[in-house]
Amino acid sequence: MVSAVTWKRISLVMMLLGAAGAGAILLFGEAVLGTTDGVPWGSLIATYLFFAAASVGLTLMASLWYVFGIEAFKPVTKRALYLAILSVLMGFGAIGLELGRPLNMFWLIFSPNLSSAIWWMGTLYAVYLGFRILCVYCIYKQDEGKVLTFSRITVVAGLLAVSNLGSVFGNAQARPFWQGGAMPFYFIIVALLTGTAILVVTFAMLEKSKPAVAGNGEALPPLLGRLLLYFVVAFGFFKFWYLSNSIYGLNPGTFEGAKILLSGPLSVQFWALEVGLTIVIPLFLLARPEKYTNGRILWAALASLIGVFFAHQNFVLAGQLAPLQVIPGDMLLYHQYQTMPAEWAIVVGGIGALIYFSLWVEHKFFRSSTAA
Amino acid sequence: MAKYAMLVDAGRCTGCGACRIACQMQWQLPPEIAYNRLEHREKGTYPKVKWETTPVQCQHCDNPPCLHVCPTGATYKRSDGIVLIDHKKCIGCKYCMVACPYGARTLDHEKMVPEKCRFCADYVVKGQQPPCVSTCMNEVRVFGDVEDPSSKISQLLAGESVYQLLPERGTQPRIYYVKR
Amino acid sequence: MPKFSRRTFLKMATAAGAIGSMPVYLNRNKLLEAAEEATIEKVPTLCNGCSNMCGMFVHVKNGRVWKAEGHPIHLKSRGKLCARGHGTVxxxxxxxxxxxxxxxxxxxxxxxxxWEQAFQEIGQKLMKIVDVYGGNSVVWMEHGTRGKQYADILLDYIGSPNYITHYATCFTSKTNVWPKMVGTTLYGDHENADYMLFVGRNFAGGIIPNGMNKVLKAKERGAKLVVVDPRHCELAIQADEWIPIRPGTDLAFFLALAHVLITEKLYDVQFVRQYVSGFDEFWQANKNCTPEWAEKITSVPADKIREIAREMAAKAPRAFLETGYHGLNAHYQNSVQQAQANVVINALLGNMFKVGGLLPAASLELGQLDKPVPPAKEKGPRVDGAGEEGPYATVEPGRGIPQLVPKLVEEGKVKAVFIYHYNPLRTGPDPEYQKKMKDAELVVSIPIDWNETSYHTAHYILPESFFLERMETPVNVNGHITHLSPQVAYRAKVVDPVHNTKSLLEIMQGLAKEIGAAEYFNFTVEEEAEAMVAPLGITMAELRKAGCLEFPPTVKPGFPLSAMGKPSLATPSGKVEFSVGVYKANGFSGVPRWVPPKVMPEKENEFRLIHGKQPWHSHHITSNNRYLMAISETYNGTWAWMNSQRAKQLGIKNGDTVTIASELAQKQVQVKVTELLHPDCIWLPSAYGGFSPKAEVAYGVGVNYNDFLPVQVEPIAGSVMGQEVIVTVRKGVN
Structure with a gap:
């Protein structure tokens, strides 16, 4: 196992890379992004979706103890809390870089447009983050009553925020592939999947170095593994029905989006990375609980985490690569989208920052104290 | 109160691109940013084939998706029907680009605002014609005030059988196309 | 020549104002508005986006050129401008x-x-060359013919007959044939026609804005438009019917049309009897050119040929075969015969000098500045042989054979080359061959931008001021479309030169001073202009204000007759001559008869390489324009077109990169797989393939048909035969 110091060094390098990417984007704008008029949303949006959904997923996992009182999850709840905060901040970072004129954001307050899903997304995530931080503060102050109240509020806000994220796509007029009422639920599934996988990975990474915090942690990995299995199955179910309905429903736009994934320009990324890493490998590793080992569960979680990132990317791009059919007629050439180095740098930097600050938090707050 | 609209006879268009560049000059846009475009289609097979070109630009919808999704109300609609963008409120989220079913938005890389056809708002109120209308040798576009029954567009709309682009989306565009 | 008094002019100006076609800023309402935006100045001038010189108003805001709009009176633009016009500004x-x-x-x-050093060095070298090798070794090449008035003075002074234009790459067949057969050039009266047959002429590609407008006006009236072209050109979008034809066989199509008109007695017998000579000779030579015969050659069904002939005859004389432009007239071994057949068809329809048929250009005789001329100097024969005893005796000396110049340099016959507003390295065949021009002792290019010719061959580059930065002398507004009333317009200076550039006259004056010819250029363009408009009864101040002025009609429909009632065309017989005596005298057929194309594609991967103008480019001259090239970028404008069936056979899909190869070159290009093209050919837009590294926008973008085209000279008119080239196409990059 790699030592904490090595991880810190690696994560620092990753953060430097991210900072370079951010600098390039701030300096050169769209020129260093893969986005075009045909594909206005690219990998930065996928990155944002990844972190924003992960945050709510982590919050939901934490709520298993704080709200629902399931003792088994107690050992990782604090970690889930700070990771939720870090993760949503990474998400805000990614979307902040994606925004062309972020300094105008104060108009969200002074000139709100209540019919805009992005306005609600911003508002709900801000409320969610606010209560999340408040919650952590109360835990720190050991104000148990308030912890419960704020935890409840945070869970509701988080669920609203992440489902609204689905709605940002679900109500996009021009993009049939994204449209529909299923999207909010899909985002909740993805959130849970991502949150669980992150907890598995961080547990494996951090727990060994701090036996003091372990508590009854021995029983946790199989439990998380089983949860992960359920979420992977739910994810696979959703994808299967969504895409098969899209293909056989033959609705304009929806059909093209599915075709782009199944046999079009994104097919490799879809079958190998999304289906392979998010569904097939975790299923293979987790299908039989009696065979669970910590290693198996860890690999399943890692695979699904990487896969989910590409699932977000596939989802964002598949809705846009087919040119809009404004005038009926023959299918035109697909739009091109290529994730540029600066965009990759943000992904790497975001993950690096997550690792670095996790280590910092664990070291600073958890090493000496006992479980709450 | 004037209500502006445009009538496009796509059947007259031969795809020369004058409308695009006349507009770029009018608004002093860089070469790669165009507020209007042509959609080319081949119908049929050789030698019985038709080549159709259709000019497309912001439709100045009465129910504009781009306006509904704009988080800060930077996109707004004037009482004369023209949909415009308030640059100082735009946060550059590009949701409007994603939401417009006509692909009418184009990102201005300098200002980072998703721009689009303005129906030459500053000029038409002074009685001028948008240059995409006036420069066209084939007189593809007619622009005017549909509240004024004596305007050319009112008279043509009364006589011609017209259609709109993607009416099923419920956007209620203010650009009409002549049916052929 | 009709004279106009000042009063006539003023009366006309008032009339023009009444129909709202006066310059915008003289309109009352607009005047108020102009006052509101005091910083905007609107200057009338002439466009330079192609050679049609449309009238335009250029808006200048705070001393900077803002935008342009079409001049409302000017015949060519009529308030409209095409993409090139806006882009060029x-x-x-x-x-x-x-x-x-x-x-x-x-x-x-x-x-x-x-400039001083340039003039000194060029002047010294030029005079040395003239002294040692004679005036004959000096060549002046230009697009033609805006520089001729000054080039002629220089050439006269040094004793050179070698004024050469680009026409051999463009339309020499037409200009060679019409004066010999008709004594003038006639143009379609599109607006009043009931049937228009366009063959190899894309009115919506090589654009005169008001020309397209006239065609659509005719269509609104119910006129029929038929387009025959291997490619479904932009004009065909407006056509009632597009008839694809095997490229290079238009002559056979015309001969079969004539065959139907004659055998079915559909032609205008009276017109032919009165105004045509050589009819029998034509018929004897082409008796066997039946529609069935033509079908095999052209791939146009015989019944379709009959149908067109019958419909045209029914609508005659308000029916015409468009008299053409670049499309067919410098392209094939049979281009001259094709141009002759064009005259024959129109004469058989009896449409000449008739409303709705063909009409001559309206023009006024302009005055001339009285200035000293250089003493007459003995000039030798033209170095390119155009119009001289020998193989090119029938080639018009006024046009010349530009594609021979590199060879003449190589042979040591040409020592000094002046190239004005012309880029033969890119617009002439075989660029590597063209580069030989640089081996002359003196090569001077007078361009606006860093074109290929300047970059690769010029020893000296003398930049001309941009067309908005210079004044030129007044011109008659006519050509290609008809108007009964003549118009006069001129190119005004809109803004001061941005860079250290000069007008052509200033350049010639600087050079003349160094070679002792200053006295022959001792005038200003203003003086010239004033002298030219003087006979019209107007002043330059008036023309400056209006930009373009229209005068009472000079064209009266009706065949030109002498006082005795005899046909009086400027041909030997005074009639339309189906048989050209000069051709006969030089061993060619007098009447057009079938000549097959020089080369034909045969194998599965062979195609004839054809080209054409894209509506937003003027061949290559606009290729370094960022705005126009952005249009190319948006619409995959650089792609080569290929018929879908042929593409399928070769396994080529839309957007694939292919290798096109001829004996000369092998280049890669992306392919548009289309239903809009005859299977026998590949179509390339003529705008691309820039290879001057200093013309950064055009550099390395796309390919050009000239890359593949060998140097050839059509024997009668001297054209480059730009589409007599077979290429092979294969998928992939090697």
Whole structure:
């Protein structure tokens, strides 16, 4: 196992890379992004979706103890809390870089447009983050009553925020592939999947170095593994029905989006990375609980985490690569989208920052104290 | 109160691109940013084939998706029907680009605002014609005030059988196309 | 020549104002508005986006060119402008302009020099060449013919007959044939026609805005438009019918049309009897050219040929075969016969000098400045042989054979080359061959931007001022479309030169001073202009204000007759001559008869390479314009077109990269797989393939048909035969 110091060094390098990417984007704008008029949303949006959904997923996992009182999850709840905060901040970072004129954001307050899903997304995530931080503060102050109240509020806000994220796509007029009422639920599934996988990975990474915090942690990995299995199955179910309905429903736009994934320009990324890493490998590793080992569960979680990132990317791009059919007629050439180095740098930097600050938090707050 | 609209006879268009560049000059846009475009289609097979070109630009919808999704109300609609963008409120989220079913938005890389056809708002109120209308040798576009029954567009709309682009989306565009 | 008094002019100006076609800023309402925006100045001038010179108003805001709009009166634009017009205006601020005189110091290496140094060195070298090798060794090449008035003075002074234009790459067959057969050139009266047959002529590609407008007006009236072209050109979008034809066989199609008109007695017998000579000779030569015969050659069904002939005859004389332009007239071994057949068809329809048929151009005789002329000097024979005893006796000397110049340089017959507003390296065949021009002792290019010819061959580059930065002398507004009333317009200076550039006259004056010819250029363009408009009863001040003025009609429909009632065309017989005596005298057929194309594609991967104008480019001259090239970018404009069936056979899909190869070159290009093209050919837009590294926008973008085209000379008119080339196409990049 790699030592904490090595991880810190690696994560620092990753953060430097991210900072370079951010600098390039701030300096050169769209020129260093893969986005075009045909594909206005690219990998930065996928990155944002990844972190924003992960945050709510982590919050939901934490709520298993704080709200629902399931003792088994107690050992990782604090970690889930700070990771939720870090993760949503990474998400805000990614979307902040994606925004062309972020300094105008104060108009969200002074000139709100209540019919805009992005306005609600911003508002709900801000409320969610606010209560999340408040919650952590109360835990720190050991104000148990308030912890419960704020935890409840945070869970509701988080669920609203992440489902609204689905709605940002679900109500996009021009993009049939994204449209529909299923999207909010899909985002909740993805959130849970991502949150669980992150907890598995961080547990494996951090727990060994701090036996003091372990508590009854021995029983946790199989439990998380089983949860992960359920979420992977739910994810696979959703994808299967969504895409098969899209293909056989033959609705304009929806059909093209599915075709782009199944046999079009994104097919490799879809079958190998999304289906392979998010569904097939975790299923293979987790299908039989009696065979669970910590290693198996860890690999399943890692695979699904990487896969989910590409699932977000596939989802964002598949809705846009087919040119809009404004005038009926023959299918035109697909739009091109290529994730540029600066965009990759943000992904790497975001993950690096997550690792670095996790280590910092664990070291600073958890090493000496006992479980709450 | 004037209500502006445009009538496009796509059947007259031969795809020369004058409308695009006349507009770029009018608004002093860089070469790669165009507020209007042509959609080319081949119908049929050789030698019985038709080549159709259709000019497309912001439709100045009465129910504009781009306006509904704009988080800060930077996109707004004037009482004369023209949909415009308030640059100082735009946060550059590009949701409007994603939401417009006509692909009418184009990102201005300098200002980072998703721009689009303005129906030459500053000029038409002074009685001028948008240059995409006036420069066209084939007189593809007619622009005017549909509240004024004596305007050319009112008279043509009364006589011609017209259609709109993607009416099923419920956007209620203010650009009409002549049916052929 | 009709004279106009001042009063006539004023009366006309008032009339023009009444129909709202006066310059915008003279309109009352607009005047108020102009006052509101006091910083905007609207200057009338003439466009330079192609050679049609449309009238335009250029808006200048705070001393900077803002935009342009069409001149409401000018015959060619009538208030409209095409993409090129708008784009060209923006080119004034193109960073790739040549900003001051340049001297070559190496391969692709230039050193900025002063005008004085340039004139001194060029003058010394030129006079040395004239002394040693004679005036004959000096050649002046230009697009034609805006520089002729000044080039002629220089050539006369040094004793050179060698004025050469680009026409051999463009339409020499037409200009060779019409004066000999009809004594003048006639143009379609599109607006009043009931049937228009366009063959190899894309009115919506090579654009005169008001020309397209006239065609659509006719269509609104119910006129029929039929387009025959291997490619479904942009004009065909408006056609009632597009008839694809095997490229290079238009002559057979015409001969079969004539066959139907004659055998079915559909032609205008009276017109032919009164106004045509050589009919029998034509018929004897082409008796066997039946529609069935033509079907095999052209791939146009025989019944379709009959149908067209019958419909045209029914609508005659308000029916015509468009008299053409670049499309067929410098393209094939049979281009001259094709142009002759065009005259024959129209004469058989009896549409000449008739409303709705063909009409002559309206023009006024302009005055001339009284100035000293150089003493007459003995000139030898033209170095390119155009119009001289020998193989090119029938080639018009006024046009010349530009594609021979590199060879003549190589042979040591040409020592000094002046190239004005012309880029033969890109617009002439075989660029590597064209580069030989640089081996002359003196090569001077007078361009606006860093074109290929300047970059690769010029020893000196003398940048001309942009068209908005210079004044030119007044011109008659006519050609290609008809108007009964003549118009006069001129190119006004809109803004001061942005860079250290000069007008052509200033350049010639500087050079003349060095070679002792100053006295022959001792005038200003203003003086010239004033003298030219003087006979019209107007002043330049008036023309300056209006930009374009229209005068009472000079064209009266009706066949030109002498006082005795005899046909009086400027041909030997006074009639339309189906048989050209000069051709006969030089061993060619007098009447057109079938000549097959020089080369034909045969194998599965062979195609004839054809080309055409894209509506937003004027061949290559606009290829360094950022705005126009952005249109190319948006619409995959650089792609080669290929018929879908042929593409399928070769396994080529839309957007694939293929290798096109001829004996000369092998180049890669992306392919548009289309239903809009005859299977026998590949179509390339003529705008691309820039290879001057200093013309950065055009550099390395796309390919050009000239890359593949060998140097050839059509024997009668001297054209380059631009589409007599077979290429092979294969998928992939090697």
């Amino acid at each position: 923006a080119d004034i601020y193109n960073p790739n302009r040549v900003t001051q005189p340049m001297k070559r110091v190496g391969e692709g290496q230039f050193e900025p020099i002063t």
